[in-house]
Amino acid sequence: MKKAITINESDNLGVALTDLQTGATISINGAEVSLKQDIQAKHKFALHDLAIGDEMYMYGLVVGTAKVAILAGQAITVENTAHKATSFTDQATSDFQWAAPDVSRFEQRTFDGYHRADGQVGTDNVWLVFPLVFCENRNILTIKKAFEKALGYEDSNAYNDFASTLVDQYKNGASFDEIKLETAIKAEKKELFENVKVKFITHQAGCGGTREDSDTLCRLLAGYLKNPNVAGATVLSLGCQNAQVSILQSAIADTSGTLTKPLLIFDQQETGKESDLIENAIKDTFKGLIEANKITRQPAPLSKLTIGLECGGSDGFSGISANPALGHVSDMITALGGKAILSEFPELCGVEQELINRTKDPAHAKKFISLMRAYAKSAEDVGSGFDMNPSPGNIKDGLITDAMKSAGAAKKGGTSPVVDVLDYTEYANNNGLSLLCTPGNDVESTTGLVGSGANVVLFTTGLGTPTGNPIAPILKVSSNTKLAEHMPDIIDINAGVVIEGKKTIAEMGEEMLNQIIQIASGQVAAKAVLMNQEDFIPWKRGVSL
Structure with missing residues (x-):
């Protein structure tokens, strides 16, 4: 196993793959560096002397500048490093050619999914119950408690x-x-029903905030209704809230045209007694479950997969093991005619030009630039900025600047062309890789990915996070073996074997795709599903990074 690497031949920072001791001589890129201090695994060190203001490079990109003079062999820290990212222009700066991976071994593969009338195929069959406003959360939980006992979930x-x-x-x-x-x-x-599950969402939105937030909530929920993992839904409305039933119906029309699934809506103020509302909702939902249970899994081509690409609790290994392995999966899904969605716009800081160069339609590139700049400005307007994105956990485990974090996070998107750029709540309709504007916050971003059509989400982590979703399986990929062994109850796949030199990125990606097929077919349950981790947090624009 190597002790340290560079990721790009132009990099002037090395990455420690294991704990390194003061005085050790590291051979890297044909040069030898004598370490001036201990370097922890996952952290970076200077390969050459850096003067104040000198730029630091990783992945061939600018990831920071030296705040003080740094000697070759010294650690890169928040004390000696300032955030700086590679700049970008308003148009492509180079021609883009893509060499698709060899997917011949997967071309005839299928998964067993739930076929919908609109042509989509779900990896699960869920009847969704949710409120339009937080005032109905108590009634949602009352219905949930009743069904959990009656249906055998308790x-x-x-x-x-x-x-x-x-x-x-x-x-x-x-x-x-x-x-x-x-x-x-x-x-x-x-459990009473073999082919359908009932899942419940609660939230703190729908009224009392801005009308923009309640309208966004309705569009997000419309995306959940269109998601192929959903068989039908029950909606509770108080009646007087900002998130009106009519707004949800308009959002459904914009997202789906004519919804081909059953949708049951109950209004408390219109109904009267709370007991009547709950009784009606339980009875009609039970009838819906009986019908949804008649839908069974049938074979579907892998082109019917829509994978969401997410990371959370990232570390200094994420960008060189788990994330590029996801990128290879994304490229394979794209080559097979499926869809992949890359989210978390604050974690694309510094890689904008590469993505612009990969965008097929100049109009999509323009939209991407506009969304990135608007997001950055909104963060600055509330006294923040992309430079404040790395969390204490990120920094502790080697991600010192947002540009450093972003350069590794973007690897989840692979190398394929960008076929579409989506604002938050817009649905992924084009085969290939789409960029989706979400915050970097794990749950808000994952919530958005599923609302844009992801029927399975790949989620890399270096520190560990139990994030899940009510309707889509979230497959956790560890960047390092220590985490996989320490938190086996949340990790589905260990990409730490890449760091150890036991598997290549391509081999790891193929193993991951095989696991996705099993999960999409219902043969294996994701750890987040086994833990009943069902998170749902709508994004309030301009607040989250």
């Missing part, structure tokens, strides 16, 4: 059994100190 939480076992031991006067979660008595789980 015992899915092993902690209930664990607590019950402790109580029984205490009542019997027996010791409970030795009782462990895995030894607690568990009730047999037997």
Whole structure:
């Protein structure tokens, strides 16, 4: 295993693949560097002396400047480094040619999915229940509690059994100190419906904020209704909120044309008694579940996959193992005629020119530039900026500047042409790679990806995050083996073997695609699904990075 690498031959920063000691001599790119201090794994060090103001390069891009003089072999830190990103122009600066990966081994492969009337294919079959306004959250949770018991979901939480076992031991006067979660008595789980699940969303939006936010919420929910993983939906409305039923219906028309799925809407102020509202909603939803359960999995080509590309809790290895492996998957899905969506615009800072050069339609490039500049300005207007994007966890594990973080994060998008640029809540309709404007915040971004049509999401992490989604499986990919071993309950695939030299990026990508096919077919459950991690946070524009 190598001790350190550079990512591009033009880089003047090295990346430590393991902990390095002061005085060690590192051979890298044909040169030898004597380390002036300890360098932790994932962190960077200077390959040459840097004067104040000198630019630092990784991935062949500017990722910062020296705030003080830095000697070759010294660590790159927040104290000696200032954020700086590669600039971009308003048009392409070079011709773009794409060499698609060899996908011959996957061309005849299929997954078993749920076919919808509009031609899309779901990787799951979900009946979705959600409110148009936070005032209805209590009623949503009441319906959820009723269905979980009746449909056989209630015992899915092993902690209930664990607590019950402790109580029984205490009542019997027996010791409970030795009782462990895995030894607690568990009730047999037997779900009523084999082919459909009912999932519930709550949120804090729909009224009281800006009309823009409530309108955006309606467009986001319209995208969830169109998502092929959804079989039908039940909607609760109070009646007087900003997010009116009519606005949702207009958003559905804009997103789907004519919705080909059942949609049940219940208005509390129109109905009257809360008990009548809940009774009607439960009864009609149950009828919908009976019909949705008749839909079964059927083979579908891989071109019916729409993968969302996400990262969260990133570390200094994310950009050289897990993210480029996702990029290879994205390229394979594109070559097979499917769709891939790259989100998190604050984490495309410094790679704009590369993406502009890859954009097929100049109008899409112009839209991308406009969205990036508007987003950057809105962040600055509230006293922030893209330079403040790296979290304490990112910095602790080697991502010192946003440009450094972005250069690695963008690798999730592979190398294929950009076929479309989507603003938040716009739906991905074109085969190939689309860019979607979302914040870098994990849940807000993942929520947006699913609202734009992703029927499975690939989520890389170097530090660990349990993020999930109510209707789409979220497949977690670890950038390093230590994390995969430390948090096995949330990690689906370990890309740390790339760092260890055991697999290439291409081999890791193919392994990942095989796992996606299994999850899309219902043969394997993603760890986030097993943990019942079902996060949903709409984005309030201009607030989040």
